[in-house]
Amino acid sequence: MVNDLSFVRENYARIREAAADAAIRSGRKPEDVALMAVTKTVDPVLVNCAIDCGIRLLGENRVQEYQSKREQYNPEAQVHFIGHLQTNKVKYLVGNVTMIQSVDRMSLAGEINRCAEKHGIRQDILLEVNIGGEESKSGVQPEALRALLESVAALPHVHVCGLMTIPPPCEDTRYLEAMHSLFEQMKACGVQGTDMNILSMGMSGDFEQAIACGSNLVRIGSALFGARHYQ
Numbered sequence: 670m671v672n673d674l675s676f677v678r679e680n681y682a683r684i685r686e687a688a689a690d691a692a693i694r695s696g697r698k699p700e701d702v703a704l705m706a707v708t709k710t711v712d713p714v715l716v717n718c719a720i721d722c723g724i725r726l727l728g729e730n731r732v733q734e735y736q737s738k739r740e741q742y743n744p745e746a747q748v749h750f751i752g753h754l755q756t757n758k759v760k761y762l763v764g765n766v767t768m769i770q771s772v773d774r775m776s777l778a779g780e781i782n783r784c785a786e787k788h789g790i791r792q793d794i795l796l797e798v799n800i801g802g803e804e805s806k807s808g809v810q811p812e813a814l815r816a817l818l819e820s821v822a823a824l825p826h827v828h829v830c831g832l833m834t835i836p837p838p839c840e841d842t843r844y845l846e847a848m849h850s851l852f853e854q855m856k857a858c859g860v861q862g863t864d865m866n867i868l869s870m871g872m873s874g875d876f877e878q879a880i881a882c883g884s885n886l887v888r889i890g891s892a893l894f895g896a897r898h899y900q
């Protein structure tokens with residue numbers, strides 16, 4: 670059981686202010702940048718405290734963990750799936766989460782399309798880009814993004830709403846800038862049936878820089894809830 674929730678409130682207030690400042694410095698309004706609480710390993714009591722503070726977006730990494738916690742979440746927040754996703758788990762998400770941010774291959778998009786058709790919905794997704802070209806990471810390679818976008822856009826029950834990335838750790842903002850420029854390029858392509866509105870980029874360590882580089886959705890875990898304890 671968690672007793673003292675004040676650290677979540679304090680962290681939230683600090684993050685919110687820093688994010689608002691970064692938005693204003695980049696010529697946008699604070700409300701143009703969404704703050705997501707990333708919930709992996711976090712007690713639902715703390716997650717609900719973040720929702721009480723004003724968080725309206727939760728990020729889930731693992732299907733099983735999400736299933737075991739979802740009933741306990743305050744339903745005022747929407748849930749996005751942000752973790753690596755196996756095709757055989759898609760059926761547990763479609764119809765439950767409002768967005769799947771981690772779509773990086775056509776086989777996965779195809780399965781989402783199939784499940785969404787069954788539910789009679791169009792599933793919002795983001796395409797995840799491996800902006801650093803790292804071998805160990807998921808995400809489509811930047812060179813292959815345009816082709817994937819066009820293939821996915823042809824699926825009637827999948828709606829591409831933007832891009833997501835987890836850049837490599839880096840001292841400067843080169844990957845954040847590269848990602849923003851890729852986002853602008855894809856937007857300019859105007860691929861029919863897609864709406865390039867969301868750039869999901871930035872975590873606890875780099876959210877202010879990410880906002881400065883054009884991100885409009887930052888995914889915050891440890892800065893909000895403290896260090897994660899994996900069992």
Ligand SMILES: *Cc1c(COP(=O)(O)O)cnc(C)c1O
Pocket residue numbers: 707709730751752835872873874888889890891892
């Ligand atoms: C864990 C995770 C985050 C949050 O990471 P922090 O550094 O704790 O803020 C953001 N995005 C994804 C995809 C994650 O898996």
